[in-house]
Amino acid sequence: MQEIQRRPPTDVRRQLRREVGFGCPVGGCGNPYLEYHHFDPPWHVERHHNSSGMLALCANHHAKADALTVEQCRELKTGPQSATVRGRFEWMRREVVAIVGGNYYHETPHMVVFRGEPLIWFERDEDGYLLLNMRMLTASHERRAQLLANDWDIAGDPLDVESPPNGSYLRVRYSNGDDVRIRFKQWDSAESLGAKHPRILSLEDTISFPLVTVEIAMVVGGTGVRFDARSSEIGGLTMTGNIMSHCGAGLVID
Ligand SMILES: [Zn+2]
16 A cells, blocks of 8 residues: 555645645734645544645644644634735845746846736845845736735735745636746755756856745736746747846836
8 A cells, every 4th residue: 555645645635735725823822834634534543635625724723733622723724714815935046037927037026017017026124135026917807916026915816825834835827818927946056046047047157056046937818928847928929948137127018
């Protein structure tokens, strides 16, 4: 028999996140960095991933979850959900290479500009740290997730919000196909970075290690606009593998 993994399958995690409204349900906590608790039966009694006996909660309340009865856990699965889901990227660096839709942006504060307004951009705080901003484009008339100076909040009615406790990743998806993914990563050497993103090494002496990258992918449902892991596609035009360094603005879309 195959050993069951502690990490629940993707569909179970998604369901557990959704039933608590993407925020920890204990005492109005609302923390969006969720883990998965096995309460009926507990993991040490039986290894299972039956979602009816599991609950999504934050690391803090997960550590204290033995204080909760089975009945209390069940109530938390169906109780009122926190109004707004908010979180924050704690990544603060003076140098970050942004990888947006397969293109690279270095010292280029406005990575993507759409109809005269920045869509994905950095600002520097008074200590020189780069803070990330992102507006989600949508063809719907509903509000969407946004990221302002590293603080994110989720509006509208998302299908899924994925923000694991390590705080390096956020994915928000909506039923009309709108989708955004943001991932911070630190690279300790040119070798490790070059294995994944060889194009960045062409920046040579202008970058130093450890180097932080942030990868951003965005799909605007029902339109021809998508920035995925490989390329940027805007209404039939495809761009990939470009490096922009020390530009005021990177990709400008009218
Ligand atoms: Zn909590």
